[in-house]
Amino acid sequence: MSTTESAPLLTVDNLAVEYPSKKFRARPFRALTDINISIGRGETLGLVGESGSGKTTLGRAILGLAPVTAGTISFDGKDISHATRRDRRDLSRDLQVVFQDPYTSLNPALEIGAILAEPLGVQGMEPAAARKRVKELLDQVGLPSDAINRLPREFSGGQRQRVAIARALALSPKLIVCDEPVSALDLSTQARVLDLFLQIQKDTGVSYLFVSHDLDVVRHISHRVAVMYHGEIVEQGPADAVTTDPDHPYTQRLLLASPVPDPDRQEQRRADRHRLLEAQRMQHEQAGALA
Secondary structure, three states, rough: OOOOOEEEEEEEEEEEEOOOOOOOOOOOOOEEEEEEEEOOOOEEEEEEEEOOOOHHHHHHHHOOOOOEEEEEEEEEEEEEOOOHHHHHHHHHHOOOOOOOOOOOOOOOOOOOOHHHHHHHHOOOHHHHHHHHHHHHHHOOOOOHHHHHOOOHHHHHHHHHHHHHHHHHHOOOOOOEEEEEEOOOOOOOHHHHHHHHHHHHHHHHHHEEEEEEOHHHHHHHHHHEEEEEEEOEEEEEEEEEHHOOOOOOHHHHHOOOOOOOHHHHHHHHHHHHHHHHHHHHHEEEEEEHOOO
8 A cells, every 4th residue: 555645634743632530629631642643645544552542532632522632633734733613614524534333323313315415415515416426425335326215224234334434435535533443343344344445545545544453454454553552652653564563562462462263373372462461560560669
């Protein structure tokens, strides 16, 4: 995979996100600390980490759904760190999201045609033009034309995620934040949806921030990978290097935790992971004793 242009589309510099504590006079909870990433045009940055690592919070901060305490987020040359609601509405043309659950992210009471036409109508597109665009979107994500008159519950999980992808593509965005978009799908469906993301990027040049807990998934789809641990980026670099020969102990643990189909290799991975965890535990104990 290669990017279309070298100038970054998205740049995050020294970003920090804090949430106020619910306890009286308690310190705020810092969810992100000193985050620095960039995404080029037509590029995919895979953001990987375990649950609670802060990766979803970073995606939400970029979308304006989490407070920016410090640092800056620049999109297409503009500072969007504290964009107003009106600015965010304008940004929605170029910045979209695909959520984890393909069912709860779709209105169950609306037909697929209405779901896909909604963002087009908000941007002022005429009904006839919107209907034509909806048909184009269904074709782009590999869904039949009669899906326009069907409800989300009539589709499988993979098909519903295709609808969610089509909705994100409706306004031809420059960047899509993909928040665990395949984690709720079975393995065979995951592979088809990932291939769809790749094909769409090839056809349109869209960029992705692809959030996942699975190193194998981000290896398949990403140009570069950033690894998040306890609200910090601990390692980032080319996808092949980070996902096959990582430097940081946390990334090494993630790699060893990934299942493999060979039972002997899987048993060896478990043993290697146990040794790594034990070595890290002893290092922490020694550091504590010296302190």
